[in-house]
Amino acid sequence: MQYKTINAPETKSISLVAHDNMKAELIQWCKEYQTTLQAHTLYATGTTGLHIEKHTELTINKLISGPLGGDQQIGALITEQKIDVMIFFWDPLEAQPHDPDVKALLRLAAVWNIPVACNRATADLLVTSPLFSSSYAKSIPDYQQYIQSRS
Secondary structure (H helix, E strand, C coil): CCCEEEECCCCEEEEEEEEEEHHHHHHHHHHHHHHHHHEEEEECHHHCCCCCCCHCCCCCCEECCCCCCCCHHHHHHCCCCCCCCEECCCCCCCCCCHHHHHHHHHHHHCCCCCEECCCCHHHHHHHHCCCCCEEEEEEEEEEEEEEECCC
16 A cells, blocks of 8 residues: 655544443543634534533534444545544443444544544543644555556
8 A cells, every 4th residue: 555645734623422431521521621622623423512512612513423324424534534633432341232333433543544542541642742733744545546556
């Protein structure tokens, strides 16, 4: 696979996702970093987005609920290079009926070199990084080159 370098923008598009047992923790995290998050474009799956907006002053672009296809919507935004960071507070101790969707979403984030935080500690490190609110160079797959080489 060939790669190309692009600039991640200063103002990031951030997806916020949480399993049911983790929604309260994500909301608390959003409250703590509300000032920083307000400078960015935020996306969330349906129920999570509603709860975040209800308990913070953040504006959320709400997708549909995760199990109903919201995870796939975020995945599509990642492949379209419209998501720069994913904060996904998932519950590792609870089986999820849509677990294959979650794994697919995490795989897409890895393929497209999207920073992912799956817990509060990692989310804290991401949001406090100097790169969080600045532009930086990153590598992504060059699928145009890949397609041409297969022809």
